[in-house]
Amino acid sequence: xxxxxxxxxxxxxxxxxxxxxxxxxxxxxxxxxxxxxxxxxxxxxxxxxxxxxxxxxxxxxxxxxxxxxxxxxxxxxxxxxxxxxxxxxxxxxxxxxxxxxxxxxxxxxxxxxxxxxxxxxxxxxxxxxxxxxxxxxxxxxxxxxxxxxxxxxxxxxxxxxxxxxxxxxxxxxxxxxxxxxxxxxxxxxxxxxxxxxxxxxxxxxxxxxxxxxxxxxxxxxxxxxxxxxxxxxxxxxxxxxxxxxxxxxxxxxxxxxxxxxxxxxxxxxxxxxxxxxxxxxxxxxxxxxxxxxxxxxxxxxxxxxxxxxxxxxxxxxxxxxxxxxxxxxxxxxxxxxxxxxxxxxxxxxxxxxxxxxxxxxxxxxxxxxxxxxxxxxxxxxxxxxxxxxxxxxxxxxxxxxxxxxxxxxxxxxxxxxxxxxxxx
Ligand code: SAH
Ligand code: SF4
Numbered sequence: 166x167x168x169x170x171x172x173x174x175x176x177x178x179x180x181x182x183x184x185x186x187x188x189x190x191x192x193x194x195x196x197x198x199x200x201x202x203x204x205x206x207x208x209x210x211x212x213x214x215x216x217x218x219x220x221x222x223x224x225x226x227x228x229x230x231x232x233x234x235x236x237x238x239x240x241x242x243x244x245x246x247x248x249x250x251x252x253x254x255x256x257x258x259x260x261x262x263x264x265x266x267x268x269x270x271x272x273x274x275x276x277x278x279x280x281x282x283x284x285x286x287x288x289x290x291x292x293x294x295x296x297x298x299x300x301x302x303x304x305x306x307x308x309x310x311x312x313x314x315x316x317x318x319x320x321x322x323x324x325x326x327x328x329x330x331x332x333x334x335x336x337x338x339x340x341x342x343x344x345x346x347x348x349x350x351x352x353x354x355x356x357x358x359x360x361x362x363x364x365x366x367x368x369x370x371x372x373x374x375x376x377x378x379x380x381x382x383x384x385x386x387x388x389x390x391x392x393x394x395x396x397x398x399x400x401x402x403x404x405x406x407x408x409x410x411x412x413x414x415x416x417x418x419x420x421x422x423x424x425x426x427x428x429x430x431x432x433x434x435x436x437x438x439x440x441x442x443x444x445x446x447x448x449x450x451x452x453x454x455x456x457x458x459x460x461x462x463x464x465x466x467x468x469x470x471x472x473x474x475x476x477x478x479x480x481x482x483x484x485x486x487x488x489x490x491x492x493x494x495x496x497x498x499x500x501x502x503x504x505x506x507x508x509x510x511x512x513x514x515x516x517x518x519x520x521x522x523x524x525x526x527x528x529x530x531x532x533x534x535x536x537x538x539x540x541x542x543x544x545x546x547x548x549x550x551x552x553x554x555x556x557x558x559x560x561x562x563x564x565x566x567x568x569x570x571x572x573x574x575x576x577x578x579x580x581x582x583x584x585x586x587x588x589x
Contacts, residue, residue, distance in 0.1 A: 169302040175292040199235035203487035234321035257281040280323035287332040306352035314493040330364040347381040356391040374403040409556040413453035417472030418465035449555035451480040457507030459498040526579035
């Protein structure tokens, strides 16, 4: 999401005659796009910006701006704590950046942390950063109002709003015409997408899938409460919609899910897993899990492990609970699981996931997949790498393949993290 937001900022800057610096040492302006989701993310930003502070010692006119969720969450407090920072800009105020830069040039600080009910940045000329020319992100909605009790996103990104479908379809077509072969539609909860002309996520997805059968479509993130049969049927009906659903479960315990205000229980989640497996053959399922949320017992933790086994997740992002100021949990519940217990539970979750991923990858040995080549392998030019529809990375020997090619690859070996194969 932040990567895509940085592209939005780059596009606004480009339209105002700024260009990307080839190297940080040559930059006149440095923006850091920040995340507040866990305390660790914020600590990393605090460390990183010290580097910019020292650059400023050598270049007095260098402008440093903090963008995104930390700017929104901490507002002016951030200016007091990091005195060398010139700009603070929240996620809905990026269009104001050129004006704020003029303010900074006249010796003032540039601050805009207003949240918007409408801003979707739908009419920009997109700029792609760090592009491989094959895969790209398209942001389709902003904000979130689900208010999971642990989560800071509704506070930093404001109300949920969807970008109009026609501008999304136009951007996707433009990318295909430029040679891109895979797009990922982004939002905090893409399956609650709803635009003013009556598109929902399933109808949007169908429209994007029909642009060209050679254009692959991925999307993230789906909320389990909104993953409808209509959406699953749409995925099943279009081979270029990838067989890979990211469906964050957070916990396998009914009572923890309730405390988290996730709006589904264990049975609902299992019902959706069963529906995916029934309707979309060969669909990979990945998830997010939080260990050690308030009041989590050993039994709750075991419920998470057992649900992981039931769903047989192919992949997971796993975190220790991190209390975020201002959230419902921070204000009304006790962060009462000691850190060593959170860590132990997290390690058990990670170990189980490694085992599940390895089992899932082992099952692929001997199968042939269509792989979209993304890049040359990091280790050697003799290999190329790409992903299959299930979002698994496959490495295979080079035979004049170029990024953007579709290649049929037979899997011959695996680790828990990736597959190896040969073109057939
Ligand atoms: N909108 C997505 C999640 C976005 S945040 C969804 O609801 O599924 C990405 C992930 O960060 C979440 O799924 C959750 O697992 C994790 N996360 C969010 N807040 C957290 C917190 N306070 N502590 C630890 N992990 C958190
Ligand atoms: Fe946060 Fe919940 Fe919204 Fe996801 S759905 S961004 S976890 S509040």
